[in-house]
Structures are given as structure tokens and as C-alpha cells.
Amino acid sequence: MTGRPKGHEESTDNDEDVQRVEMELPERREKYGGKEESGSTSTSLKGMLSSYHMQNARIPTFKGESRGEYWDYMNSFKRYVGTFTAPDSEKLQMLIHSCSSNIRNVLNPFTRMKSSEGYRKALSILKDRYGDEDAHIEELLMNLINGPPVKITNGEGLQDLADELQACICSFESMD
Known part of the structure; x- marks a missing residue:
């Protein structure tokens, strides 16, 4: 498993x-006594x-608190929902229900549109508001630069720095 x-x-x-x-x-x-259906x-x-x-997907709730949260959320959403063959109307509902109430209020009007157009526009508005790749990369790099200084003798601090670098690399690679 x-x-x-x-x-x-x-x-x-x-x-x-x-x-x-x-x-x-x-x-x-x-x-x-069922009959054969067409199709x-x-x-x-x-x-x-x-x-x-x-x-039944367990998608994290998107609260709109940071760009990093957006990228983590979208990667999870695409992994668990975007790959399914379900109708766009269901995907749109999953998108809306996996967001906090303030973001739901922004996305709800898209349910009034044709499902494929509403789903596409809802994803687009989230990306426009939270998915600025350049700003996210800058945030990640600034966190590294402004992090606490680490002495070469501090094994735990070096491991934390390596973990943060690995997280940055994964974030960079996951952006499409």
C-alpha cells in the first residue's frame, strides 16, 4: 500500500x-429484471x-494564508481530484468545499456557470491570487537567507537547514 x-x-x-x-x-x-443500457x-x-x-479524498483545507500553502494545496488537489474522470461540476464542488469560508465565498459564483468553464475559472482565480511562482520562490529563498545562522558544529541545525533546502527543491520542481 x-x-x-x-x-x-x-x-x-x-x-x-x-x-x-x-x-x-x-x-x-x-x-x-434489469435491461441493458445504451452506452x-x-x-x-x-x-x-x-x-x-x-x-473520499482527504484534501487539506486551503485557507489562503501563504503562497506556499497554495502550492501544497494545489499539488494535493491535483493529485487526488484533478486526475479523476469525474465531471468538472463535481471537481468544482470539491475545490470549493476544501477551501475556508472566505475563499468559498469567492468561488461559489462559479457554480452558476457551465461546469467546465466554472471549474477552469475557479482554478484560475486561485492561481492569480495565490500562485505567483516568482513571489513564492522569492519567499522560499528569503526564508533560507534570513534563517538563523548555523555553525558547522551544530549537527541538528545543519540537518534542519538541509531539510529546508530539500523542501525548497521539492517546491521548485512541483511548480508547473
């Missing part, structure tokens, strides 16, 4: 769930499973 939250197994688990349900469908239809059953089942797994 990876470090993902419960409900976020690899896509093979989703495929196995879909295959199991598809195998049971003929029996269920016969038993309960791809596999596609609709994948969509339902995707929505289910997306709704």
Missing part, C-alpha cells in the same frame, strides 16, 4: 472493481467509481 489516503489505491484497483462489477452485471440483470457500462462504472474515490 502506498502513502495515499484510504480510497486512493492505484488505478489497477479501480479497474479490478470495474471488472468485478461488470462480471456481476448479467447475473444482476437476470435476477432483478458503455464500463465507462459509466469507471465514472461512478472515480466520483466515489474522489469524494
Whole structure:
């Protein structure tokens, strides 16, 4: 099992769930008198499973307190929600519900638009307000520069500095 939250197994688990349900469908239809639906059953089942797994995602709450928080939040959001095949309207709802109330108030009007346009614009407004990459890089570098001085004999302080440098590198690499 990876470090993902419960409900976020690899896509093979989703495929196995879909295959199991598809195998049971003929029996269920016969038993309960169901009819074959038009369209791809596999596609609709994948969509339902995707929505289910997306709704069980444990996304941190975005409060809008810093650019670093924004980048951490967006990486989590894209990892757990952005990759699912769920409709944009559901993704927009997940985005809104994973934000603090002051940010929800800004994003709620986008639910009145077409779902794909509303979702895209909601992501865009968050990026415009909090996602300035250059300012975030500057913040990270200033934190390093203005941090406490570390003596070469201070093993714990050097380890903390190395950890902070690693966090900066990860932040730089995660920006798209």
C-alpha cells in the first residue's frame, strides 16, 4: 500500500472493481429484471467509481494564508481530484468545499456557470491570487537567507537547514 489516503489505491484497483462489477452485471440483470443500457457500462462504472474515490479524498483545507500553502494545496488537489474522470461540476464542488469560508465565498459564483468553464475559472482565480511562482520562490529563498545562522558544529541545525533546502527543491520542481 502506498502513502495515499484510504480510497486512493492505484488505478489497477479501480479497474479490478470495474471488472468485478461488470462480471456481476448479467447475473444482476437476470435476477432483478434489469435491461441493458445504451452506452458503455464500463465507462459509466469507471465514472461512478472515480466520483466515489474522489469524494473520499482527504484534501487539506486551503485557507489562503501563504503562497506556499497554495502550492501544497494545489499539488494535493491535483493529485487526488484533478486526475479523476469525474465531471468538472463535481471537481468544482470539491475545490470549493476544501477551501475556508472566505475563499468559498469567492468561488461559489462559479457554480452558476457551465461546469467546465466554472471549474477552469475557479482554478484560475486561485492561481492569480495565490500562485505567483516568482513571489513564492522569492519567499522560499528569503526564508533560507534570513534563517538563523548555523555553525558547522551544530549537527541538528545543519540537518534542519538541509531539510529546508530539500523542501525548497521539492517546491521548485512541483511548480508547473
